[in-house]
Amino acid sequence: MTPTVLIVDDHQLFRAGVRAELEPLLEIAGEAGSVAEAVEAIEAHSPDVVLLDVHMPDGGGVEVIRRTAALDASPPCFLALSVSDAAEDVIAVIRAGARGYVTKNISGEELADAVRRVHDGDAVFSPRLAGFVLDAFAGPAPQPESELDALTTREREVLQHIARGYMYKEIALRLDISPKTVEAHVSSVLRKLQLSSRHELTRWAAERGLDL
Amino acid sequence: MLRRDRDQGWLGGVAAGIARRFGVDVSLVRLAFVVAAAAGGVGVAAYALGWLLIPAGDSGPGRVRIRTGRAAVEVALGTGLLLVAVLLTFRELGLWLSDAAVWPLVLVAAGGALIWRQSTEEPAAPPTLRPPDRVAREEGPATATAISREEGRRAAAAISRTGVGIALVVAAGLVFLQATGALGAARDVLLGIVAVVVVLGVIFAPWVVRLVRSLTQERAERIRSQERAEVAAHLHDSVLQTLAMVQRSDDPTEVAALARRQERELRAWLAGRPAPGQGGRLASALEAAAAEVEEQHGVPVEVVAVGDRDLDQAHEAVVAAAREAMTNAAKFGAGSPVDVYAESNGGRTQVFVRDRGPGFDTAAVPPDRRGVSESIVGRMERHGGRARVTSAPGSGTEVELVLDHS
Numbered sequence: 001m002t003p004t005v006l007i008v009d010d011h012q013l014f015r016a017g018v019r020a021e022l023e024p025l026l027e028i029a030g031e032a033g034s035v036a037e038a039v040e041a042i043e044a045h046s047p048d049v050v051l052l053d054v055h056m057p058d059g060g061g062v063e064v065i066r067r068t069a070a071l072d073a074s075p076p077c078f079l080a081l082s083v084s085d086a087a088e089d090v091i092a093v094i095r096a097g098a099r100g101y102v103t104k105n106i107s108g109e110e111l112a113d114a115v116r117r118v119h120d121g122d123a124v125f126s127p128r129l130a131g132f133v134l135d136a137f138a139g140p141a142p143q144p145e146s147e148l149d150a151l152t153t154r155e156r157e158v159l160q161h162i163a164r165g166y167m168y169k170e171i172a173l174r175l176d177i178s179p180k181t182v183e184a185h186v187s188s189v190l191r192k193l194q195l196s197s198r199h200e201l202t203r204w205a206a207e208r209g210l211d212l
Numbered sequence: 213m214l215r216r217d218r219d220q221g222w223l224g225g226v227a228a229g230i231a232r233r234f235g236v237d238v239s240l241v242r243l244a245f246v247v248a249a250a251a252g253g254v255g256v257a258a259y260a261l262g263w264l265l266i267p268a269g270d271s272g273p274g275r276v277r278i279r280t281g282r283a284a285v286e287v288a289l290g291t292g293l294l295l296v297a298v299l300l301t302f303r304e305l306g307l308w309l310s311d312a313a314v315w316p317l318v319l320v321a322a323g324g325a326l327i328w329r330q331s332t333e334e335p336a337a338p339p340t341l342r343p344p345d346r347v348a349r350e351e352g353p354a355t356a357t358a359i360s361r362e363e364g365r366r367a368a369a370a371i372s373r374t375g376v377g378i379a380l381v382v383a384a385g386l387v388f389l390q391a392t393g394a395l396g397a398a399r400d401v402l403l404g405i406v407a408v409v410v411v412l413g414v415i416f417a418p419w420v421v422r423l424v425r426s427l428t429q430e431r432a433e434r435i436r437s438q439e440r441a442e443v444a445a446h447l448h449d450s451v452l453q454t455l456a457m458v459q460r461s462d463d464p465t466e467v468a469a470l471a472r473r474q475e476r477e478l479r480a481w482l483a484g485r486p487a488p489g490q491g492g493r494l495a496s497a498l499e500a501a502a503a504e505v506e507e508q509h510g511v512p513v514e515v516v517a518v519g520d521r522d523l524d525q526a527h528e529a530v531v532a533a534a535r536e537a538m539t540n541a542a543k544f545g546a547g548s549p550v551d552v553y554a555e556s557n558g559g560r561t562q563v564f565v566r567d568r569g570p571g572f573d574t575a576a577v578p579p580d581r582r583g584v585s586e587s588i589v590g591r592m593e594r595h596g597g598r599a600r601v602t603s604a605p606g607s608g609t610e611v612e613l614v615l616d617h618s
Contacts, residue, residue: 086483105512127551131516138519138557163516164564164610165551 003048003119004029006076008038008064010056014104018051018081021108026115035059039067047076049115052098054082054089061093069097077118081111087132091201095194100124122183123190130162133193136200148196151189158185215269216262223291226262229269249298250307256295260321264328292322312391316384323380326373450477465510472512476503494527494561495520498554501535505550509542512549519556529595530563530615536587537565537611545569548608559617566610571603588613 004027009015015031022028029047032038035058042050042064050068052061061080068075078098080090090101099118102111103126114124125133137151151159154175161171168186172179193201220228220238227245231238248255299318302308389398454474458467476499480487488499495517502513521527534552541550545567553564584601588611592599597615 127514127516127553131518131553134518134555160553160555163518163551164553165514165549165566165568170607 002027003115004045005115006030006032006038006041006045006047006050008032008041008050008056008061009053009081010034011053018108018111022112022115025108025112035063035067038064039071042068042076043071043073046073048119049077049079051081051111051115052078052093054080054093061098062096065093065096065098077121079114079118079124081106087135088203090129090132091136091193094129094190095201097194099190100126101129102126103128121187123186125159125162125186125189127163127165130159133189134159134163136198137192139200146197148192149198151192152185155185155189158182159189162186214266216266218268223259224263225268226259226266229266230262250302256299257317257321260325264325310391312388315391316388319380319384319387323377323382323384326377326380446481450474450481469507469510472506473503492523493520494523494531494554494556497523497528497531498534498552498563501531502538502550502552505535505538505542509539511542511545511547513538513542513552514549515552515554517554517556521556521561524617526595526597526615526617527561529591530561530597530613533588533591533599533613534563534565534611536584536591537613540584540611541565541567541569541609544572545609561613561615561617563613564610565613566608568608571605571608573605574601574603584611 005022006029007015007018007022008031009018010033012033015033019028019031029045030041032041035056038050038052041047050064052064054061056063061078061082065075065078075097078093080093080098080101081104082089082101083104094101100114100123102114102124106114106126117124133151134156137149137156157175158171161174166174168182169179172182175182214233215229216225217228217232218225220232222228222242227241228238231241245255245259248258295318299314303314308314451474454470458470461467461470477487480496480499485491486493486496488496488503490496495515498517499515502515505511506513523531534554538550538552546569548568551564551566553566555562588601589599592613592615595615596617597613599614600612601609602612603609
């Protein structure tokens with residue numbers, strides 16, 4: 001089944017561009033240009049996946065996720081799509097609940113693929129997000145150490161390959177594991193990213209007014 | 213030069229300073245002060261004068277001086293009580309001028325010392341005008357608040373010290389008037405003064421408050437407008453310039469290249485990083501190399517850097533080799549985007565340059581095509597690193613550069 005997509009971005013031109021690229025590949029549920037519009041559209045159309053701009057005048061992606069969580073309906077999957085590549089922006093929206101982050105220079109086909117993957121419950125990491133995660137988990141883990149505060153060797157390898165520009169299938173081939181296992185590692189990293197109390201992550205999130 | 217020696221001194225270092233200046237034993241000087249003090253308190257006054265007038269010498273390192281807090285209060289109280297005891301003893305022994313002279317003098321000396329010390333101490337360096345978010349970003353919010361808290365504490369201590377000093381001096385005046393019997397006459401005058409002060413205070417307080425508030429506001433406004441001017445200047449030099457160039461260009465590849473370069477610069481600026489190629493750091497040098505290759509070949513080159521370090525000679529070689537690899541990827545990658553990933557942690561720097569072009573059979577490269585082997589592999593090996601090229605027909609090419617360093 002093709003997932004339905006809601007495009008949330010305050011630039012009308014950009015929404016139109018994404019829509020034109022995705023229309024042949026996915027079903028577009030609608031567009032929204034602000035946080036309020038986005039919450040309304042989510043309630044009205046209950047899309048499967050929401051493509052979410054990190055920066056918007058009235059609060060941005062974090063605010064949309066937070067307000068959607070207060071609705072009764074089961075929330076959609078969120079995929080952050082942004083030109084911003086400041087670590088704190090990206091980490092904040094991931095920690096709020098987005099299942100992935102891609103940059104706006106992604107091709108239409110790759111974007112459709114990312115939407116499908118998020119819809120299937122997987123995580124989507126762009127090379128840049130992988131770099132941020134490796135950076136955040138580079139220092140020593142805080143004490144007392146939780147399983148959430150450090151990456152396993154395998155997770156690190158997978159992230160490094162993502163940062164180097166490999167697709168999940170290629171990573172599976174190179175590391176001699178199944179693509180499903182690659183997915184499992186990435187999802188595990190996403191969970192750590194959202195739940196870890198590592199100083200770097202909480203600080204990045206805090207700088208964007210996200211109280212966790 | 214006569215300087216108070218605060219490191220060797222018991223109180224203000226006056227005796228120790230004199231002893232050092234004239235090369236006599238400090239105990240002798242102290243004894244002289246005590247004897248002089250016994251002669252009607254002259255020594256006490258002399259010491260107080262010395263404390264006030266002789267500048268303090270540089271305090272040596274490694275010695276922690278009590279400055280504020282409970283310990284300082286206790287020391288001050290103890291000293292005061294001792295002084296009172298000594299004075300009372302002299303009074304009993306008859307070595308005494310008169311109550312009307314000595315008590316006010318002691319109070320004036322103590323209060324005056326507090327006030328003078330306060331006003332002659334180094335003025336606190338004015339906080340540099342930096343936008344608050346920069347401070348927070350550079351030093352972390354915790355540090356920033358800690359600094360301002362420390363400053364606030366110091367300012368409060370200074371104000372309370374001045375307050376105590378003023379109270380002591382005023383008390384001295386009152387004691388003197390009381391002792392000479394002039395207080396009765398002075399009371400009417402005093403009442404008049406108090407009334408005038410209260411009236412003036414009521415009249416002018418709102419005005420003063422408003423003045424202070426508007427000064428604060430003006431300062432905030434000035435900082436804001438300075439920031440705005442800075443941003444405007446930067447945008448003029450960069451973004452507007454590029455936009456003007458874009459309007460005059462009708463070559464789409466050139467426009468794309470211009471836009472990409474401007475994007476890189478703007479991103480670096482927004483993130484507070486040095487512009488690509490500046491600052492002598494690995495990540496920004498790779499960014500600069502990527503930007504150049506991108507401009508020359510019209511292929512997007514994306515750099516993701518984890519960790520960073522200063523550029524030394526060996527790392528400059530890494531950047532040069534990476535640049536060569538990017539050029540190859542852009543040339544032979546059939547227009548596919550080039551991914552550059554650099555990681556510099558601990559004692560190892562790794563750079564991966566990857567394209568998704570047609571790839572080639574590494575075993576089938578004739579040995580006379582030395583481009584890769586000389587400029588990449590050879591260069592890395594000369595600087596104690598290594599390079600490896602992985603490629604197969606149909607799966608793109610990746611160049612891996614590794615440098616171990618201490």
